Amino acid sequence: MMHGFPIAEPGLRVGLLGGSFDPPHSGHVHITRWALRRFDLDQVWWLVSPGNPLKAEGPASLERRMAACHAIIDHPKVVITDLEARIGTRYTAQTLDRIFRHYPGTRFVWLMGADNLVQFHKWDSWDWIMENVPIGVLSRPGEQIRAGLSPAARRYARYRRDARRARGLPFAEAPAWTLLTGRMVQESSTRIRDAGHWPR
Numbered sequence: 539m540m541h542g543f544p545i546a547e548p549g550l551r552v553g554l555l556g557g558s559f560d561p562p563h564s565g566h567v568h569i570t571r572w573a574l575r576r577f578d579l580d581q582v583w584w585l586v587s588p589g590n591p592l593k594a595e596g597p598a599s600l601e602r603r604m605a606a607c608h609a610i611i612d613h614p615k616v617v618i619t620d621l622e623a624r625i626g627t628r629y630t631a632q633t634l635d636r637i638f639r640h641y642p643g644t645r646f647v648w649l650m651g652a653d654n655l656v657q658f659h660k661w662d663s664w665d666w667i668m669e670n671v672p673i674g675v676l677s678r679p680g681e682q683i684r685a686g687l688s689p690a691a692r693r694y695a696r697y698r699r700d701a702r703r704a705r706g707l708p709f710a711e712a713p714a715w716t717l718l719t720g721r722m723v724q725e726s727s728t729r730i731r732d733a734g735h736w737p738r
């Protein structure tokens with residue numbers, strides 16, 4: 539790793555899973571394995587966020603969340619990185635801009651759970667993100683219908699690709715997005731915090 543940037547050979551297909559991971563849980567592990575398989579990715583990078591710009595309450599320390607991520611997943615294709623803190627941004631559009639410039643030959647796919655597609659139109663420069671990276675959305679309990687009806691899904695409806703073509707998503711020209719439906723895992727960081735299993 540140079541300056542905290544993971545190593546990626548040109549031509550690799552890399553999924554980017556940005557998250558608060560406060561704490562990481564079985565839902566993150568599930569969608570990571572699912573995305574690796576269905577989008578035929580070489581790697582998934584967990585981008586452990588300095589803090590989601592839309593969440594009022596700051597998360598636990600980055601060090602603690604990074605350590606918890608390493609403890610929950612040890613997979614040869616999964617890279618856990620605090621890249622955003624190193625770059626000095628918490629906005630996905632800025633992160634992607636830096637990543638694209640650093641890895642000109644790599645094929646990236648932005649990954650997110652269906653709940654994030656529901657909110658996606660509130661993100662900074664969300665339409666730039668849509669138009670510059672293919673997006674893989676993984677269904678999440680209770681969010682599937684809302685995701686399909688969300689402002690982002692409606693505005694980019696004609697760029698939606700059938701899940702049967704999921705393997706081609708890393709090679710698709712943006713805008714391109716696919717919503718995968720299938721077995722879901724109910725877990726959330728909120729539930730774990732509310733249960734007192736991740737005390738501050």
Ligand SMILES: Nc1ncnc2c1ncn2[C@@H]1O[C@H](COP(=O)(O)OP(=O)(O)OP(=O)(O)O)[C@@H](O)[C@H]1O
Binds near residue numbers: 726
């Ligand atoms: N059980 C799950 N199923 C599908 N996607 C998930 C699941 N849990 C998290 N994700 C996705 O993983 C990414 C990172 O999620 P995050 O770290 O915010 O976890 P969370 O459980 O959603 O947290 P919180 O409850 O604090 O909002 C997001 O894109 C989110 O949609």
Ligand SMILES: O=C(O)c1ccc[n+]([C@@H]2O[C@H](COP(=O)([O-])O)[C@@H](O)[C@H]2O)c1
Binds near residue numbers: 556592629630631
């Ligand atoms: O760029 C934005 O405006 C923006 C707004 C909300 C969320 N995000 C990113 O979305 C990812 C998921 O966030 P979270 O808190 O739901 O895990 C994480 O990488 C955040 O930085 C980004």
